[in-house]
Amino acid sequence: MENLILLLENLEQPYTLNGTTLIIYPTSSPMLEILPGNWVSTEDSTELHLDTTTFDFIKYVAKRIISLADTI
Numbered sequence: 001m002e003n004l005i006l007l008l009e010n011l012e013q014p015y016t017l018n019g020t021t022l023i024i025y026p027t028s029s030p031m032l033e034i035l036p037g038n039w040v041s042t043e044d045s046t047e048l049h050l051d052t053t054t055f056d057f058i059k060y061v062a063k064r065i066i067s068l069a070d071t072i
Contacts, residue, residue: 001022001052001055001057003057004022004036004050004055004060005017005022008024008035011029011031013025013027013029013031013032013035014027017052020051020052020053021049021050021051021052022037022049022050022052022055023047023048023049023050024037024047024048024049024050025045025047026045026046026047026048032048034064035048036048036050036055036060037049037050038050
């Protein structure tokens with residue numbers, strides 16, 4: 001999980017940790033479209049929610065690299 005938080009910080013993507021749920025807040029950045037998590041609608045906006053107990057950062061990065069390689 002530490003790696004994902006470092007990634008979010010380097011991307012300047014706002015987030016908060018609420019228990020075991022990482023909440024990633026929307027910005028105008030297109031990065032939000034490729035970040036992990038499930039879209040959750042709130043009264044004010046739509047956020048990405050990610051269960052930190054089941055998220056596998058290495059699998060996530062590997063999938064993104066494979067996807068990028070397929071487009072090249």
